[in-house]
Amino acid sequence: MKNKKITRKISQGVYVLTTAGGGCVVDAVSQISAGDNPLISVAVMKKNYTSELLHKNDKFALSVMGIEANMEIIKTFGMNSMRDINKFENIQMIEIEGVPVIEESLGYMVCEIIDKIENETHTLFIGKLIEADLYEDSEVMTYAYYQEHKDELLKVTTEEGKTAWVCTVCGYVYYGEELPDDFKCPLCGVGKDLFELKNN
Numbered sequence: 001m002k003n004k005k006i007t008r009k010i011s012q013g014v015y016v017l018t019t020a021g022g023g024c025v026v027d028a029v030s031q032i033s034a035g036d037n038p039l040i041s042v043a044v045m046k047k048n049y050t051s052e053l054l055h056k057n058d059k060f061a062l063s064v065m066g067i068e069a070n071m072e073i074i075k076t077f078g079m080n081s082m083r084d085i086n087k088f089e090n091i092q093m094i095e096i097e098g099v100p101v102i103e104e105s106l107g108y109m110v111c112e113i114i115d116k117i118e119n120e121t122h123t124l125f126i127g128k129l130i131e132a133d134l135y136e137d138s139e140v141m142t143y144a145y146y147q148e149h150k151d152e153l154l155k156v157t158t159e160e161g162k163t164a165w166v167c168t169v170c171g172y173v174y175y176g177e178e179l180p181d182d183f184k185c186p187l188c189g190v191g192k193d194l195f196e197l198k199n200n
């Protein structure tokens with residue numbers, strides 16, 4: 001493959017996917033049909049605890065983050081696992097159609113899961129929209145915007161005098177001269193090619 005980075009030109013967003021028992025940040029969301037109850041698809045990494053939950057639950061919600069989103073929400077849902085912390089503890093949640101939904105967002109979509117497609121790394125969940133609201137009609141945070149501003153948004157800092165590799169997706173910092181070839185980000189799962197060297 002000449003350059004896989006072209007796939008980054010596919011416009012994606014920053015959403016918090018929630019379901020009973022947990023949630024995570026996702027970027028790959030698409031509307032795949034029209035009508036009163038359109039179908040929405042979302043890809044979730046198989047190793048995520050949220051994916052396990054979605055195989056048991058019948059609904060999920062997507063909360064849409066704006067460019068002024070509270071980064072605590074993205075950090076809490078994007079960089080931790082419900083296996084380790086209770087994400088719902090520090091973030092204001094409301095319950096809609098039996099699904100915990102982030103209160104602070106541009107709005108939400110609640111979907112009933114009607115199909116799943118499995119591949120090696122991800123499960124594509126297809127849901128039928130059953131409830132939705134638009135709280136605030138302002139600029140949405142795209143994945144490109146997040147990428148461009150993530151250092152200031154996440155306030156990534158690295159220790160002085162140490163060679164650091166920073167995950168360009170989630171801001172995880174690895175200290176060491178070289179990243180092992182098979183290295184995968186422990187927080188978001190991406191490979192070595194998505195880490196950036198920071199010498200300071």
Ligand code: FE
Pocket residue numbers: 167168169170171172185186187188189190
């Ligand atoms: Fe990461």
